[in-house]
Amino acid sequence: MKLWSTEHIFSYPWETVIKAAMRKYPNPMNPSVVGVDVLDRNLDTHGRLHSHRLLSTEWGLPGIVKAILGTNRTTTYVQEHSIVDPEEKKMELCSTNITLTNLISVDERLVYTPHPENPEVTVLTQEAIITVKGVSLSSYLEGLMALSMSANARKGWDAIEWIIQNSERENVPLCDLC
Amino acid sequence: MNSVGEGCTELKREYDQCFNRWFAEKFLKGDRSADPCSELFHKYHTCVQKAIKEKDIPIEGVEFMGPSREKPDS
Numbered sequence: 001m002k003l004w005s006t007e008h009i010f011s012y013p014w015e016t017v018i019k020a021a022m023r024k025y026p027n028p029m030n031p032s033v034v035g036v037d038v039l040d041r042n043l044d045t046h047g048r049l050h051s052h053r054l055l056s057t058e059w060g061l062p063g064i065v066k067a068i069l070g071t072n073r074t075t076t077y078v079q080e081h082s083i084v085d086p087e088e089k090k091m092e093l094c095s096t097n098i099t100l101t102n103l104i105s106v107d108e109r110l111v112y113t114p115h116p117e118n119p120e121v122t123v124l125t126q127e128a129i130i131t132v133k134g135v136s137l138s139s140y141l142e143g144l145m146a147l148s149m150s151a152n153a154r155k156g157w158d159a160i161e162w163i164i165q166n167s168e169r170e171n172v173p174l175c176d177l178c
Numbered sequence: 179m180n181s182v183g184e185g186c187t188e189l190k191r192e193y194d195q196c197f198n199r200w201f202a203e204k205f206l207k208g209d210r211s212a213d214p215c216s217e218l219f220h221k222y223h224t225c226v227q228k229a230i231k232e233k234d235i236p237i238e239g240v241e242f243m244g245p246s247r248e249k250p251d252s
Binding site: 043 | 179180181182183186190193194197198201202205206208210212219222223226230235236237238
């Protein structure tokens with residue numbers, strides 16, 4: 001088991017970042033996400049919006065991991081639960097893979113909040129727990145996966161920036177990009 | 179963006195468009211009223227549920243999720 005975490009700052013207010021985060025896919029940085037579905041969505045009694053989504057991904061496992069695990073590139077499904085609290089200005093998102101779970105589990109948690117000292121920028125804290133199961137090289141593989149997480153985190157930040165810039169430049173509602 | 183069910187993508191697009199507008203123009207601006215997209219969601223949801231069953235995707239508890247469900251430990 002390996003814990004991975006990072007922090008990123010977006011130079012945009014929280015509302016702008018959250019709008020982009022909700023419409024993050026498709027984007028050119030994450031071509032591996034081939035489908036996104038909303039499974040359930042509701043407002044709770046505190047006025048927070050809960051969304052359960054299913055992400056269909058062509059998971060880019062590092063080649064050596066594929067070789068050792070003996071799995072080919074295949075569609076992997078990820079289930080995601082997000083909560084947007086418009087009053088507290090907080091978006092929290094947890095995701096976990098629901099296929100290949102006999103081989104690996106990647107549990108990720110992202111939290112978007114305004115910067116405590118500068119409301120014009122947004123802080124994203126991101127952490128993941130990676131567990132590779134049933135192989136003797138598991139700690140080595142978990143290290144490789146952590147490296148892959150870092151590369152993917154960078155793509156995720158770029159994706160949010162891309163969504164924001166594209167929506168503002170073209171001045172079209174982002175939903176039309178979906 | 180595609181849906182997991184090939185035939186659901188158009189229904190998803192219509193729902194997403196409705197939801198995204200409500201999310202940006204009402205919800206984030208403090209309007210507490212529910213989104214006006216429930217009819218579109220119902221059609222889309224029915225289609226996706228069928229696709230999930232056909233593809234045998236192991237979703238946990240989707241049928242039972244409701245407003246009272248607490249968030250999972252994180």
